[in-house]
Amino acid sequence: MANFNCNMVYLFYLMMVFFWFGHFSASAFEFQVGGNKDWVVPPANDTKIYNDWASENRFQIGDTIRFHYKKDSVMEVTEAEYKKCNSTRPNFFSNTGNTVYTLDHSGSFYFISGAAGHCERGQRMIVKVMAAEEEDFPSGGDAKRSSDAAVSSVGVFKHVLVPFVMSYAVASVMF
């Protein structure tokens, strides 16, 4: 009986590890722009809400950002166009009210509202996407510079320790 319990715990632990790896390493993450706010003209006394939000998050290649809005639009433009709120020739345009944009390369993405006057009033945002090499790795030179091979101390915590503790907790309830 003791053996059986042990195997079950081990199996459960493995499943949890796969789950966590799948969730945090392999598949992309979706961000709602502005946290749970909509894509709207920011209040006049707080015009930097989107850039503040963006700088608080870590975006990686393959992640998506979702814009939620009414009677407005989303444009992805060049840096120069972003600075001038120039909406004449965007790289990307959407006005569906629910736009999911995939961050498909590293570097900066510049988003503005296409509605007249909205960008000027602060409805714009720069999203910086990290290159794979910019991820946190342990500071001992030999670690492979590959997001699959290297596991940072945070990674160990998230991917191994947390599922282990969770599986232990569940196991002690179950058995």
Ligand SMILES: *[C@@H]1O[C@H](CO)[C@@H](O)[C@H](O)[C@H]1NC(C)=O
């Ligand atoms: C902006 O003004 C509103 C009310 O007019 C106030 O509640 C809010 O705290 C202000 N925000 C900032 C960042 O000053």
Ligand SMILES: *[C@@H]1O[C@H](CO)[C@@H](O)[C@H](O)[C@H]1NC(C)=O
């Ligand atoms: C806006 O951008 C377009 C294309 O990038 C350019 O031709 C135009 O001159 C720009 N307008 C202003 C006012 O900068």
